[in-house]
Amino acid sequence: MSVLSSTLSIQRFHRSLLQGLALTYISFIILLPLSVIFLEASKRSWQELWQVITAPVAVEAYKLSFGAALLAALINSIFGVILAWILVRYEFPGRRLADGLVDLPFAMPSVVAGIALVSLYGSGGVLGHYLDPGTFLGNSLQQLGIKQVNLTSSVLGVVFAKVFVTLPFVVRTVQPVLMEIEPEVEEAAHTLGANAWQTFWRILFPQLLPAILTGFTLAFARAVGEYGVVLIISGNIPYETMISSVYIYRRLEEYDYSGATAVAIVLLLFSLVILICTNLVQWWSLRYER
Structure with a gap:
């Protein structure tokens, strides 16, 4: 004993x-x-902090940060499921390479990703120069009343950046679930007369939904906090393309540490809400599996 x-x-x-x-x-x-x-x-009074948090430029930065993050998460929720489906269900040359490239946004430094996107979509870039004035597409857009298209210093550029950095989340959360679903389940549904869409919506989608929601919330949270890529590609124009994280950095450059932390607290509280939602989704997912 x-x-x-x-x-x-x-x-x-x-x-x-x-x-x-x-x-x-x-x-x-x-x-x-x-x-x-x-x-x-x-260190500041509540009135002063409230003025900083609700300043018009801060409010516009909130709208762009959360709106672009929501759009990026939705885009990756759709195409992430498609990409995961292809990687799991189909064999093709270079599949392992494609599967490895999905994780590249995790490993690539934000500055490198930002420079790559600017070099690709910016004015004079590999693809962006086709939209410059004087080109066929540029002249066609001018006839429609669009004088110049800049895919970088715009809201579209911010969304591009957030889509790039959040690509892996939905793919990596949906892939394991797809691997557990046997192809025989789909074959049985087809045998019983279900077409491809009916098989997906009635058989597969209910099992994939918890993973999709988890990937969506993770992608949304990551997109809200993105800084490096957006800093390079967005142009950081106040009231137009400046996101909250860049606005916080601007306050720090002005030695307004209290104001910067006040805006940071707003993002922090929102991140906590996202974290709680993610945990609730995972809890619901476990209950659904049981």
Whole structure:
């Protein structure tokens, strides 16, 4: 009994030690920096903070950040499912390479991605120069009343950037679910008279929906916080193409640390809401699977 009691005591000690180390690590990495944000914002009165948070340029930055993030997440929710379906269900030359390229936005530095997009879609870029005045497409657009099209310093450029950085999320959340669904399920549905659309909407989509929602929320959260790629491609024009993270950096450049942290708190609170929604979706997904 004494040996058993000693063993249990050692196990409890090790468990308590690991739990303490984990909590300490989380406190230093997450809780401490977040508490400093609120401490910095408290240096101003609520009235002053409210003026900064609700300033017209800040409100427009919120609208663009959340609106472009929502659109990017929706686009990747559609094409991410299609891409995951192709990678799982079809064999073709270069499939492994294509599957590996999906993760490239995770590994690529934001500055490199921004330069690549500007070089591709910017005025005079590989594709962008076809829209410049004097070209066939440029002249055609001018006849329609569109003098010049710039795919970079525009809202469209912001959406492009957010779509690029959030591509992997839906693909990687849907892929494992598709792998678990046996092709025989689809064959059985076809045997019973269901066409391709009926098979997808009635058989596959209900099983994919939790994964799609999880991927959507993750992509949306990532798009809201994106900074590097958008900084390069958007032009950062106030009231037009400036997102919230760039606006925060502008406040920091003006040494307005309290104002910057006030806007940062808005994004932080919104991120917490997204995190809660993601956990609820995952909880619902587990209940659905059971």
